[in-house]
Amino acid sequence: MRVLLALYGTILRAVDTRARRYGFVALGALGVLVAWSVSRSFFLIDPVADATTLLDVFNLTFLAPVAALVFGTAALGDPTDDNTLVYLWLRPVARWKLALAAIAAAVTFVLPYSVIPATIEAAIVADGPVVRAAAVSSAAAGVAYSAVFVLLGLVSRRSLVWGIGYLLIFESFIARGGKSLGALSIHAHAASILARTAEVKLRLGYFTSPTALVSLTAITLIAASVTTRRLGRADVP
Numbered sequence: 482m483r484v485l486l487a488l489y490g491t492i493l494r495a496v497d498t499r500a501r502r503y504g505f506v507a508l509g510a511l512g513v514l515v516a517w518s519v520s521r522s523f524f525l526i527d528p529v530a531d532a533t534t535l536l537d538v539f540n541l542t543f544l545a546p547v548a549a550l551v552f553g554t555a556a557l558g559d560p561t562d563d564n565t566l567v568y569l570w571l572r573p574v575a576r577w578k579l580a581l582a583a584i585a586a587a588v589t590f591v592l593p594y595s596v597i598p599a600t601i602e603a604a605i606v607a608d609g610p611v612v613r614a615a616a617v618s619s620a621a622a623g624v625a626y627s628a629v630f631v632l633l634g635l636v637s638r639r640s641l642v643w644g645i646g647y648l649l650i651f652e653s654f655i656a657r658g659g660k661s662l663g664a665l666s667i668h669a670h671a672a673s674i675l676a677r678t679a680e681v682k683l684r685l686g687y688f689t690s691p692t693a694l695v696s697l698t699a700i701t702l703i704a705a706s707v708t709t710r711r712l713g714r715a716d717v718p
Contacts, residue, residue, distance in 0.1 A: 484574050484578060485578045485581065485582055488574070488578060488579055488582035489582040489585050489586055491582075492556050492557075492560075492582055492583050492586040493586040493589060495555075495559060495560065496552055496555045496556055496559070496586055496587065496590065497590070501551055501552065501555075501590070505544075505548055505551075505590075505594040506594070508544055508547075508594075508598075509544070509594060509597065509598035510598075512535075512539050512540060512544060512598045512599070512602050513598055513601050513602055513605065515535065515539065515602075516532075516535060516601070516602035516603075516605040516606050517605055519531055519532075519535060519605075519606055520605050520606045528606050528607040528611075529607045529610075529611055529679060529680075529681055530681055531606055531607075532602070532603050532606035532607040532611045532615075532679075533611060533614070533675055533676065533679050533681045533683065534683075535602060535606065536599055536602060536603060536611075536614075536615050536618070536619075536675060537672055537675060537683055537685075539602075540595065540598065540599040540602070540615070540619050541618060541619065541622055541668055541671050541672055541675065542652075542653060542668060544594070544595050544598065544599075544619075545591070545595035545599075545619050545622045545623045545626060545671070546622070546626050546648050546652065546667070546668070547648075548590070548591045548594045548595050548623065549587065549591045549595075549622075549623055549626030549627045549629075549630050550626070550630050550641065550644040550645070550648070551641075552586075552587040552590045552591055552627065552630075553584075553587040553591070553626065553627045553628075553629070553630025553631045553633070553634060554630050554631070554633055554634030554640040554641055554644060555587075555634065556583035556584070556586050556587045556631050556634060557583045557631055557634050557635040557708075558633075558634025558635065558637075558638075558640050559634075561634070561635060561638070562638060576709045576710075576712040576713045577705075577709045579709075579712055580631070580705055580708040580709040580712060581705065583631045583708070584627055584628050584631050584701075584705055584708075587627040587630070587631055588623065588624055588627045591623040591624075591626070591627050592620055592623050592624075595619045595620075595622070595623045596615075596616055596619045596620050596623065599615040599616065599618075599619040600612055600615050600616045600619075602615065603615035603616075610678055610679050610680060611679045613678060614674065614675045614676075614678035614679040615675070617674055617678060618671045618672070618674040618675035618678070619671070621670070621671055621674060621693075621694060621697045622667055622668065622670075622671035622697070624697070624701055625667045625670075625671075625697040625700045625701045625704075626667055628700070628701040628702075628704035628705050628708075629667070629700065629704045630644055631704070631708055632704045632707055632708045632711070633647075635708060635711055635712070636711060651665075651666065652666055652667065652668045653668075656668060656669050656685060657684065657685065659687075660687040660688075663685060663687045663688075664687075664688075664696065666685070667697065667700060668685060669685040669686075669687055669688070670688060670692075670693035670694075670696050670697050670700075671693070671697070672684075672685040672686050673685070673686045673687055673688040673689070673690065673692070673693040674690050674693045674694065677689060677690040677693075678690060
């Protein structure tokens, strides 16, 4: 446990920068400002529907995945790019501990920057189940995206480019092609949790909440497992 915490602390400090911190605080504040504007709008007829639409379009489509992309790819990607990963990789520790520490470090930043704004937005526009739906869906999406993007940061030096392409092409477009494609989409599962918990309809709400939660957990574990195997086989310079 001591080694795991040491790895976690090392990666956490490396990932944390002022630009990232202030940038996502500003994005979260923007979402809250939009929610406030929506709540004061003359056209606000159904607060629950409007709140879930805002959460789906801004938080689940943009804020949570982008935060996970930035912090997740940096967790192992930055040490890979500047050739300092060797100092972690050569330590006599289990590779799963290094993978877990990287994912935990990313999640430490992703959850506050995604869950807190989503919860505040939901509370401003609506209340009750929508607030709970905002917190659970954004948290589940943040963890799953973080695990996937930690892996991407390890395997590719152009992880930000590939990550943006994945979010724009697959998560925002291809996943809308139906339940079969949506089964592979983190966004679709998170949107399903949001829709079922808030009791509204969303286009990507294909699944029940238990199915979506199990699927997101499976995606997280698979990504962590592949990251561990990749670290075990990597040839770090």
